[in-house]
Amino acid sequence: MKLSTCRSCGNQIIWTTLESGKKCPMDAEAQTLATFQPGSTPTYRLDDLGGGNVDALRFDNNELTDSTEFHVSHFATCPNASQHSKK
Numbered sequence: 785m786k787l788s789t790c791r792s793c794g795n796q797i798i799w800t801t802l803e804s805g806k807k808c809p810m811d812a813e814a815q816t817l818a819t820f821q822p823g824s825t826p827t828y829r830l831d832d833l834g835g836g837n838v839d840a841l842r843f844d845n846n847e848l849t850d851s852t853e854f855h856v857s858h859f860a861t862c863p864n865a866s867q868h869s870k871k
């Protein structure tokens with residue numbers, strides 16, 4: 785998978801395609817429930833299709849187990865996310 789760097793915080797991200805067809809940057813680092821409590825934050829499994837194409841498949845947060853590795857949108861974790869989008 786091709787890594788990119790967030791322009792605002794410098795963390796590594798992976799550009800993925802959501803099931804909706806939208807592009808979304810995911811944190812490159814996988815999380816588990818020990819490191820990240822998703823709550824209502826969407827969690828994803830990444831499916832590397834090759835050629836720089838990565839699909840992000842949504843997990844049901846209720847089905848995550850202690851050993852499930854998942855990725856979350858970088859918008860959910862970026863310390864500078866408020867600069868990306870203001871409501």
Ligand SMILES: [Zn+2]
Pocket residue numbers: 790791792793794795858862863864
């Ligand atoms: Zn960032």
